[in-house]
């Protein structure tokens with residue numbers, strides 16, 4: 001099977017034809033050969049397939065909110081060719097067998113490479129280490145470990161986990177939230193607005209103290225830590241300092257923390273309830289700058305589907321989280337590219353190359369070059385789209401972008417040379 005992509009512009013700005021044959025990039029340049037299928041890419045950007053470091057697929061356990069198949073569809077429509085599936089399922093992904101099950105469900109769905117994240121601790125309980133070594137040696141080859149949804153709070157447990165993953169080049173992705181500074185009832189950013197709304201707040205420092213502790217533990221162990229969903233200017237400062245010291249730390253930011261601010265909560269709409277919470281504009285500005293200058297390595301969606309009956313409650317009782325896979329690229333285009341903060345090479349770096357490197361994923365995040373696997377995403381950088389939550393292929397509807405006008409649209413996605421998305425829809 002061969003596909004000829006005609007006149008695509010690469011991340012760096014070169015315009016070329018791309019011949020894809022038997023799953024790999026076979027030729028670049030002006031190509032006159034005939035192919036089984038031709039895609040007209042005039043005016044479109046061709047990126048390495050996007051890689052999401054942080055996706056909640058909900059299977060097993062909450063198949064009413066999302067399954068590996070429906071989440072894979074959302075990922076493909078969003079331009080992704082690989083996603084890391086978080087461990088906070090039921091049962092938790094804390095054994096080799098559990099990791100292999102998620103991996104196999106992903107292969108059966110066949111739309112993106114689903115790479116399981118392993119839990120750091122058994123049952124995400126924060127006490128005993130999970131079967132980290134068995135997960136790493138399993139068929140799923142787990143490299144990223146996280147108790148996401150919960151913070152690995154005990155510094156002794158975190159230290160042990162970092163020492164353990166070091167042996168095979170793994171990484172611990174931390175949900176940085178000190179539970180004594182931001183307890184279970186904390187549901188929005190602590191500030192003037194939370195006081196006025198009468199909602200229990202969670203201060204930025206509850207994130208920052210954990211980020212600071214973890215980079216020191218990474219230095220002490222010589223291991224690698226990744227900061228999930230960074231949300232404050234203070235966390236950015238810590239990461240910037242740690243990188244300057246040569247500490248092995250990486251960080252991700254979500255699309256929603258790059259654009260949405262805490263004042264959206266004034267209507268008590270639980271769609272905007274998320275962990276970590278939406279922050280004030282100063283934080284949002286700092287996150288954008290940090291993504292542009294490389295302090296923050298990657299954009300990760302934290303796609304967190306929730307069934308209606310978990311989300312449609314009074315604000316304090318509703319579940320935390322929002323959808324993200326289908327809208328990440330347009331949000332980044334709107335916030336980062338249109339503003340001139342990031343060029344398309346920067347988008348490729350933060351949404352594909354760096355996430356693949358951080359996760360140790362082979363065959364993803366590679367340069368668009370002859371001989372590389374054809375994991376590719378074709379984007380219309382100028383398309384204007386009004387987001388419609390009803391049009392989502394996710395099973396859930398907790399979409400914070402509904403009715404928003406965004407620039408940028410994924411036209412096609414190829415997984416090892418096979419189109420998973422064409423003309424913006426599942427192929």
Ligand SMILES: NC(=O)N[C@@H](CC(=O)O)C(=O)O
Nearest residue numbers: 056148149274275304320321
């Ligand atoms: N982001 C969220 O608000 N929720 C996530 C958990 C998490 O990422 O912490 C979820 O699993 O729903």
Ligand SMILES: [Zn+2]
Nearest residue numbers: 148149175275
């Ligand atoms: Zn989290």
Ligand SMILES: [Zn+2]
Nearest residue numbers: 086148149302
């Ligand atoms: Zn998460």
